[in-house]
Structures are given as C-alpha cells and as structure tokens.
Amino acid sequence: MHITLKQLQIFRTVAELQSYTQAARQLYLTQPAVSMQIKQLEEEVGMPVFDRIGKKIQLTDAGRELLQHARNIHIQLEEAQQSMEELRGIKRGRLHLTMASTANYFTPRLLAGFCREYPDIQISLSVANRAGLLQALEQNTTDMVIMGEPPTTMPLAAEIFMENPLVIVAPPGHRLAGKKNITLKEVAREHFIIREIGSGTRAAVERFLSTHDLERPQSIEMNSSEAIKQAVQAGLGLGVVSMHTLEMELTLKRLIVLNVEDFPIMRHWRLVYRKDRHFSPVSQAFHDYVLEHTSELLPSFTT
Amino acid sequence: MHITLKQLQIFRTVAELQSYTQAARQLYLTQPAVSMQIKQLEEEVGMPVFDRIGKKIQLTDAGRELLQHARNIHIQLEEAQQSMEELRGIKRGRLHLTMASTANYFTPRLLAGFCREYPDIQISLSVANRAGLLQALEQNTTDMVIMGEPPTTMPLAAEIFMENPLVIVAPPGHRLAGKKNITLKEVAREHFIIREIGSGTRAAVERFLSTHDLERPQSIEMNSSEAIKQAVQAGLGLGVVSMHTLEMELTLKRLIVLNVEDFPIMRHWRLVYRKDRHFSPVSQAFHDYVLEHTSELLPSFTT
DNA sequence: GTCACCCATAAATTCACCTTATAGGATGAG
C-alpha cells in the first residue's frame, strides 16, 4: 500500500479535465508536480492510467476502473469529515450518563430539556448504587456521573449543580407533626428507617450524627428510598430521605416533613467525571446545559 | 482535506491494538512516529480520538465514529488494488475491436476462442468501412483494428497474422469454369463487379491492374462483398472477393473460383494499433492470442 | 520506593514533494 490520497486526488482532477496542465492550475500546483504524482500512481498500479496521445491524454481501461474507486474513496472521506464536523458541532453523538438511584427524581426533567435542545444526541442512562458508580468511573465506561459526594480515591472533577436537602419524614398523624423546631433529642427517641451502609444518604446521616455528637437511634435499614417511604407511611418509624424524592407523597399528604433543628442536612448533587477524560463536545454540551438550567429543575417545596 | 491514508492506517492499527507502542511495532515504526501521526489526525478531526487513561488508551466517541469510516476507506482501497491486480493479470477487462467488414468471415471464430480462454473479458466489436477504421484509429476509440493495408498517415503498428487471398469468382455455369490457367487477357474481356472506391479490396485490385499494366475491364461497383456475390450468382459478371467470404457459397456450389494466372492476389489481414497507445494487459493478451492461434482460423479451401 | 511500561516531546536526519528550468513531441497556422 503506497497509493496516497494526494495521488488519487490529482488523478481524479486530471481525469476530469483531461489535462495535466489544467489540473495543475486547478490544484494550485505546477505541471511537473502533477506529472510526477501520476507517474508514481502508475507505478503503484503497475499499468499506465493515461494514454498520451499527442496533446491530449485519455484514460486507459485501468484508469477508468481506478477512477471509479478513486471517486468512491473520495466520497467515503468526505462522509468521514462530515461526521467529524457534526460531532464537533454537537449536532450528533452519544452521551452515557450514570446516576445514583436517588437522582431519579429530577434527572428525567433534566434530560428532557437537554434532548429538546439537542435532538440528535442519543442518551443512555444507567442507574447504579454507589459501588456501581465507582466502577463506572474507574473503568471509564460512562461520560458523566450524577451523584452526591464523589469518592476521593480517583482524580475526579465534581461540580455542584443543585442542592439536595435531606429531611426527616413522618406519617401525617405522627405526634411530632406540625411541631416547630423539634430538637434533635426529641427525634432521637424515635425509631428510624435509614439507608443501608454504602449508600450516600446513610453516609451523610452518620456524618451528621458524629458532628452533633449523637448516637444513632434505633433503626431499620432498607436499601431504597422508595421502600423507606413506604415503611414510614406504614408507621414503622421516621425516615431520612432526600426531599427531592418526596414530591408526590407531600402533595398527596401521605408523608410530612418534620421541622427539626439543624435540618435539612444540606447535601449536594454533583456532576462528576474523570479529570483525565477528554470532554467530547456532547459531554461539554451536557455539562454546560446542566449548570445553566439547574434552577428550572427544582419543583417548589413547602418545608 | 489534509487527512492522509497513513494517518488512518496508523489510527486503525492503534485502535485495534489499543496501544501506540504495539501499533508502532506492528507497522515497523517507532512509537513517536505513531504519536505524532495520531496527534495530527486529532488536529484535523478537531477532537481527540483517544482518551489517555493512565497506561491504557480508549477510543473517544469521535474516535469510534472515525474508525468506522477509516475501515470503509481501507476496504475501498483494497478493492481498488484488487481491481488493478486483476486487470494486470488480465482476469478482467474490456477489449474494443474494430474490423473491416470483410473480416467478418473469420473474426467470430477468433473471438470465440479468445473468449473461451479469458471468459471475464468483455469484448465489443465494431464493423466499419475503411474510413471508419481510420477514424477509430485517429480518435483512439478502439483498442485494435483488424484490417488489410493500414494507412500510412499515422504512426501505426501493423502485424500480419493471416493471408487474405483475393480470387475471381464466377457462377457455376460460367464458360471459364473448370478451365486451368486462365490468362489475364481472357478474363479481361469479362464484365466485373467490384467494390467501391475507398474499399481495401478495390485498392488491391487497382494496384494489381497497374502492376500488370492492364486497363480496368468493364465493371459495376457495389459496396459490399455480399452484394457482389449475389450479383455474380445472378450472372451480372465476375467478382473479385476475399476467399474467406466464400466458404458457404463454395460448399453449396453457388459460386466457383476461377483458376486465373497470377491469382489469387495475396493480401494479408493485419492487427493494427497506434504505436503511442499503451497496450492494456487485455490488448496484449488479445494480440498474443491472435498471433498464436491464427492457423486454426482458416477453413480448408480447395483453390 | 523502585522498576517496568507507556506516551509525550525535542532535536537531528532522512525523505518525499514541490518548484524552477529545460527539453521534446505534437499540432495548427502561414
């Protein structure tokens, strides 16, 4: 393989114009340059591609055949370049997101807006627990992760784009319902249903307890926010969950948020990605979109 | 357009092996050469095609897309090269022949044999009068011409491959039928039907007459051998035609060949082509075939 | 930490390509 694109390009031009000299003019080259390139091409091909008939030149059979292929290759190359330009212009592309399961309550809105703006970007969204998020980052199988606290074991960039208030919920008839400024001591006597070890919410709660020098109250572990909310409704105890997961339950008055001192625990949603991963234009677009449209995402709450 | 095949080739290899170093090894290059080519490619594309993740590299989205196109282009190029090789090996190709109309009586056999040997060569055959042959040669619209005397106005190569005896024919009941060693004087008194001016046969007859210092006898002109043979059968006179056109008429005893002194006029069939035209492998093959198989073409005659 | 491995960068060399200059062949006008 020693045929070059330059050779084919010059060859096509010469074949079209039926003249070395004119081809040279059109390609902003000198005539000898064209002569030499064609000569080399002929050497590669093993046969002449043009007949030199006096002043004029004519394609040989081999030349005619080669011209077909040269045109095909040219078209392929143009398609490739077009593709690259589209990708560069963020018209097209794929975006792979991974998110913590609790982010499920606002990401659909986020993605809906993004999709409207960039209709040709194909999005795939994976939901994972903390271990899964970590693995995705480690193996670089995702473009971006939506999560709370990023791990510190990797060189990651993390940008806060939204608050994530953790609140204590209770069933509507609870004895503390409606009470203002409930003290931590008061709630500490209650039963709690909290997330399993490894969950970000659980970690946040533990951190909160230790900073306020409290023992963890009696508690049941469950591995999903949905399950916790159901359990709280059933009267098994109080729950600590992200406020963002409560929209429906609050509207339907199935759950209430207790007004406890030092609550809500303010955590944050972050956009996390590897520092060493190059942003694709699509990733960049999503990144920018999220930081810009974050405010529109929050439904109005009554604390 | 500044992407080169070299870049794409290296890119494909790197993408396949997931390593600059190994790609370099496989391509018999050094690692920096690979680094730089990829770097340039990325500049052309406007985006990185690989993520450098620690020791490993991974295709970016743009890289994945580009890889598709790079592979397509590679395939196209291989097809082109395959085509060229086939042409070089004469497996395939087109052959355009042009022949004098009187050559019609043996070329079919010639072509049949050639086609059997090279079944993938597509042959097109044009029949033309002398003016047409000349034009075809002048405009270089044919690969080879089968004719008698080539013109001298062009730089042509002409190779004799077969004799072309011109004989005098008469209807079976003619008074000279069966007579041995008829003198020229005797036949000179007959009426003749001969080809029109411009025809090769006519030219040959004129030359013959002038070398033997004879006047042209009374004659009717006709512009095809077929017409002449019909006319001779109808008793309009004697004819001078190529013996090769007579196979059927002789077999069916519709015409006879007179045994005249200095006859047959021995002319020749030639393979004619422009000296400045490059032989395609196909043309070369035909040329060789004709010179080799010429003897098989001649049906056995009884003069 | 040390070693091995891999990619990036720098400088020097090699090589491909282009340009200028010139020759040769063909064509068409006088």
Next chain:
DNA sequence: CTCATCCTATAAGGTGAATTTATGGGTGAC
C-alpha cells in the same frame, strides 16, 4: 515545410514533513 504554440517529461535544487534517536514524565506492579 517551417515556425510558433501548447502540452507533457525530465533534471536539479530547495523546502517542509515524517521519521528516528534520545529523553522526560506519569502510572501501575511489586
């Protein structure tokens, strides 16, 4: 036929790109 013109081929020289050697930096395994 001869000259002028147009086109392509060839030669020599210069420029820039690609490659190599040498080296640096970062990562992961031990």
